[in-house]
Amino acid sequence: MKNTEDIKVLLGQRVRTLRMEAGLSQESFADKCGLDRTYISGIERGTRNPTLEVLYTLATALHIELTSLFIFNEPG
């Protein structure tokens, strides 16, 4: 089982991958989300603990379903 620290790192890696696949810089992604670039950076580094509302905002800005944020490329 993953711990709660791991989950922030996994989510951060996933967000970074999806953002880069969308061809967005941290700054342009932050603008689309209405969040600060440093906050996006913190999420991607796994140091932030984003709320449900923020997670939904990220997914919406990436034009994906919320579930897709949590598909990690590693064994559960």
Added chain:
Amino acid sequence: MKNTEDIKVLLGQRVRTLRMEAGLSQESFADKCGLDRTYISGIERGTRNPTLEVLYTLATALHIELTSLFIFNEPG
């Protein structure tokens, strides 16, 4: 598109459904999560905005993947 208020309500309904399917009272579910029963109640009513760590704790206590928390029975 759903707004961020809706997403809290949808998540709350999903948590309640999964908790009841698991045969857990709010109190026993809260105990498994290490959270207060009133906090679980707030999540289920859609008034709380749980963090990623809390969402992961809920999924772990329900023995489900994090993605399963976000499968809502309604059109996107």
